[in-house]
Amino acid sequence: MSLMVVSVACVGFFLIQTTCPHTGGQDKTSLSARPSALVPQGGHVTLRCHYRRGLYNFTNFTLYKDDRSHVPIFPGRIFQESFLMGPVTPADAGTYRCRGSYPHSPTEWSALSEPLAIMVTGVHKKPSLLALPGPLVKSGETVTLQCSSDTVFEHFFLHREVTFEEPLHLVGERHGGGSQVNYSINSTTSDLAETYRCYGSHSLPLCVVSSQ
Structure with missing residues (x-):
């Protein structure tokens, strides 16, 4: 594989x-x-x-x-x-x-x-982004991108770098004292070999989000 x-x-x-x-x-x-x-x-x-x-x-x-x-x-x-x-x-x-x-x-x-x-970057504290179970993915496997923050964000955006596609809008969920969101991608239907970035926002459409 x-x-x-x-x-x-x-x-x-x-x-x-x-x-x-x-x-x-x-x-x-x-x-x-x-x-x-x-x-x-x-x-x-x-x-x-x-x-x-x-x-x-x-x-x-x-x-x-x-x-x-x-x-x-x-x-x-x-x-x-x-x-x-x-x-x-x-x-x-x-x-x-x-x-x-x-x-x-x-x-x-x-x-x-x-x-x-x-939307403008560099306003709030940045969230964290993890690839679960890890960033090395075999063909046919599924990877979950988990974006989380100790700040309560109502909205998260997942962006594939080096593309002009609009970022994917995801609704944040409360987690502990902060918030997070999970997004799963199957490598059989998507080209995963990309760099992903995660952003958090308090509101729409004026998305003032986390700082770098």
């Missing part, structure tokens, strides 16, 4: 999740964050607004935050190509949307994108 190594790490964050385009239609709008959906407090992240299922970037776009979909974050300001956000603080946490103008018709603006949820 082949062996896979599951690498685990513990950090904390306000998270930035990339959004997915709407289904159907070639001009649906989406918003993305690079280089990563996870941004350390004091760090920077670049936001871009896309159309045609993410294949093209809007040259000009505006940004909206939380439920204020009718009021841009910076009234009267239009971003060109991208927006560099930072240094990021807890106040930047929230859900973001964008609306862009088409190159072939600058006066025509797209519909709002799906929301982009922003």
Whole structure:
């Protein structure tokens, strides 16, 4: 049997999740964050607004935050190509949307994108992450990732490093004076040879979470 190594790490964050385009239609709008959906407090992240299922970037776009979909974050300001956000603080946490103008018709603006949820790392004490029974997993075996903290977190997020996938949201359970969550993965159905990170949050959608 082949062996896979599951690498685990513990950090904390306000998270930035990339959004997915709407289904159907070639001009649906989406918003993305690079280089990563996870941004350390004091760090920077670049936001871009896309159309045609993410294949093209809007040259000009505006940004909206939380439920204020009718009021841009910076009234009267239009971003060109991208927006560099930072240094990021807890106040930047929230859900973001964008609306862009088409190159072939600058006066025509797209519909709002799906929301982009922003969380920032480095705010609270970090949780711990264990691979049970161990990080060496044979093909066909199941490994349980256990994320725990002596702080009571209502929500945990499990993130596979080196991917742009949204972190997996898990509901925390009380354990002793803190909280924890277990997530099992079968190596026959998943590629386990990844580095995983665990985050804890007190609330949604503004996820101010554990520090690195």
